[in-house]
Amino acid sequence: MLSDTLLSKLRQAGLSDKTASVYGFLTSVGGAFPSRIALETHLNRSTVYKILTDLSIKGLVNEIEKGKKLYYQVEKPQKFLRYAEQTVDRAKDAFEVANKIFPELEGLYSLTPNKPKIKFFEDRDGLRSILEDHVSEKKPYEMLGFANAAQLERFFKADFIRKYVKQKERIGVTTRGIVPNTDTDRTYTGRMYVGIKKHIWLNLRHIPAKDFPFNGEITIYGTNKVSIINFEETHLVGIIIEDKAIHEMMVRIFELAWRGAEMLEKK
Secondary structure, eight states: OOOHHHHHHHHHOOOHHHHHHHHHHHHHHEEEEEEHHHHHHHHHHHHHHHHHHHHHHTTEEEEEETTTTEEEEEOOHHHEEEEHHHHHHHHHHHHHHHHHHHHHHHHHHHHHHOOEEEEEEHHHHHHHHHHHTTTSSOOOOEEEEEHHHHHHHHHEEEEHHHHHHHHHHHHHHHHHHHEEHHHHHHHHHHHHHHHHHHHGSSSEEEEOTTTSSSSSEEEETEEEEEEEEOGGGOOOOEEEEOOOOHHHHHHHHHHHHHHHHHHHHHO
């Protein structure tokens, strides 16, 4: 039986998880019919057939006919070593070609007009980086946002939020936001902006949480940036888009929503 350590090393050598399982099993028994391989590796037969075909093309297994059925034998380990060497050679060749055409690609890319810069972030550290970018500006500006205080406080410690607020005060960032009409959102400013200059305090409009539920945050900030955060626990992800046209479009969308939120508050 193949050890987990050897399976792990086969993956490190370039085989996928499923391919490593099939190749590793054949190595331990010498050869087998696809039905037995599927049974022992807990893979369905169609997947096993695809993997065996690929391994055969690579020269790592040999396909023969036994009793009108296909039987697969593993080749000598030297074949696996040669396959690994060929993979390295192909990678080197690809790198050399990429290196040669890089200046041409870079030149073409530089000629492409109006390219928005997009940065992707994952997990809590990534989301912290997005908030830190909000307060990396050098000059005062008005931040606009669709936010959810409950989610913000769930994912970030109070100390981090207060530091974020202090940075906003230092730069002179004022804020208008549209948030759910919940106890957490209504009391957020009073809890997190203690000791902060009054003109920096949040100007919020509250909308019915049951009618407009959202589990994320959109922030329009700086002179040309928009950040979007998904606060879903299983898929923490966020992006920063740096583009003047998109920024201005999002400002217009926010202003329209701001007017709508005012009418909802008056109901």
